[in-house]
Amino acid sequence: MKIYDYNGKKNISGDRIREARQKKRMSQTDLAARMQVEGILIERDSISRIEIGTRFVPDYELPIFSKVLDVSVNWLLGL
Template structure:
């Protein structure tokens, strides 16, 4: 497992929760990218890494797809609630 070289950014609120949820489910980035593709979101590994590192903005389409993949609410991903369920 590689460690992040850059400090966390400030371009999104969801990156930290995406990374923590992905890791807690034992999911590799490649697996998440495949599931996002099924949801109609075409993202590469660099884009996902930057999203998780909060170095790039998240589109509304990506936000909805991530919530579906992890079966959590968009509000939870945004840190607006502690309730994970959609």
């Protein structure tokens, strides 16, 4: 599968995920653990890569990030 870059990044939600996580004073490890509780198998290093834009974020992960971080999917997408 070919993953394309958008403005040099593999996702557009990483900056917003970091912002929401930091507002909740949650570590990357905590976020990964909460995602795992919701059924998404993800590790701390994957959260780091999402936040810096080097990891693709599949559509099925966005609603879970939204739920765990208590923000809307539209907000994560910058809409």
